[in-house]
Amino acid sequence: GQQVQQSPASLVLQEGENAELQCNFSTSLNSMQWFYQRPGGSLVSLFYNPSGTKHSGRLTSTTVIKERRSSLHISSSQTTDSGTYLCALDSNNRIFFGDGTQLVVKP
Amino acid sequence: DTTVKQNPRYKLARVGKPVNLICSQTMNHDTMYWYQKKPNQAPKLLLFYYDKILNREADTFEKFQSSRPNNSFCSLYIGSAGLEYSAMYLCASSKGSNQDTQYFGPGTRLLVL
Numbered sequence: 010g011q012q013v014q015q016s017p018a019s020l021v022l023q024e025g026e027n028a029e030l031q032c033n034f035s036t037s038l039n040s041m042q043w044f045y046q047r048p049g050g051s052l053v054s055l056f057y058n059p060s061g062t063k064h065s066g067r068l069t070s071t072t073v074i075k076e077r078r079s080s081l082h083i084s085s086s087q088t089t090d091s092g093t094y095l096c097a098l099d100s101n102n103r104i105f106f107g108d109g110t111q112l113v114v115k116p
Numbered sequence: 117d118t119t120v121k122q123n124p125r126y127k128l129a130r131v132g133k134p135v136n137l138i139c140s141q142t143m144n145h146d147t148m149y150w151y152q153k154k155p156n157q158a159p160k161l162l163l164f165y166y167d168k169i170l171n172r173e174a175d176t177f178e179k180f181q182s183s184r185p186n187n188s189f190c191s192l193y194i195g196s197a198g199l200e201y202s203a204m205y206l207c208a209s210s211k212g213s214n215q216d217t218q219y220f221g222p223g224t225r226l227l228v229l
Contacts, residue, residue: 042218052159052206057217095158097218106158 012036013098015107022114028083030110032096040099041072041079046092046109055081055094086114120221122207127226129201135194137224139207148190149218150182151206159206165190197228 014033022028032041040059044052056063056070058079063070067086072079083090091114096107123138139148147166151159163172165184172180179201181193194201204225208218 044220052208052220054217054219106160108158 012105013096013107015096015110017110018108019111020113022086022112024086024088024114024116026086026114028086028090028112030081030083030094030096030112032079032098032107034077034079034098034105036098036105038072038074038077038098041070042097042099043070043079043081044095044097046095052095083112086112088114088116090114120207120209120219122205122221122224124224125222127224129194129197129226129228131198131228132196135197135201135226135228137192137205137207137226139190139192139209139221140188141209141219141221142188143209143211143219144187145209145211145219146187147210147212148184149208149210150180150190150192151208152176153204153206153223154202162192197226199228202226202228 012035016031020028042057043055045055046052055068058070058072060072060074067084069082079096091112093109093111095109098105120141129135147164149164150162152162153159161173162176162180163182170182182191184190204223206223207221210218
């Protein structure tokens with residue numbers, strides 16, 4: 010079965026709105042990493058977050074191991090936030106990616 | 117310099133011909149990875165080197181080879197390309213094991229005809 014479930018699959022926002030992206034995992038966690046990919050671009054690491062909450066500008070990542078979930082919160086979204094957001098779970102020396110959330114922020 | 121470099125950025129190959137992709141980093145990272153990414157799919161880990169030890173995923177074991185002649189370089193080799201190999205190939209590195217942050221290169225877009 011799939012180790013990482015990412016939701017929503019797609020999201021459309023008006024500029025200024027907030028977004029909450031989720032990853033749920035079904036196996037043991039060593040670390041969780043969140044990535045951003047522009048259309049046609051390479052992956053950019055946003056957070057490496059094995060547990061707890063981390064902030065970076067308008068982004069916040071929270072990983073709760075007991076509940077087997079990690080979230081990425083985007084506040085006051087901008088059109089330049091549009092792209093694909095991926096979570097990646099490292100579990101016992103294997104890496105599992107979620108299917109991604111396609112985010113579109115409209116002006 | 118925290119960049120991971122990949123060459124070439126675009127590659128056109130014929131079915132049945134070999135393909136060699138190159139990745140380099142100067143961060144003295146112990147671990148280097150290769151991923152395959154197809155449109156609308158999550159990146160798929162193909163293999164990774166931890167120092168000189170190569171780990172290959174079970175379902176891609178026979179399809180991809182790799183070498184790491186020194187700490188900075190890592191190659192991905194396809195002996196006989198098939199149409200299904202057309203994809204973006206992403207290289208990444210991390211300082212220690214794969215529990216550390218991975219830094220990704222810009223990718224090589226491979227098209228097999």
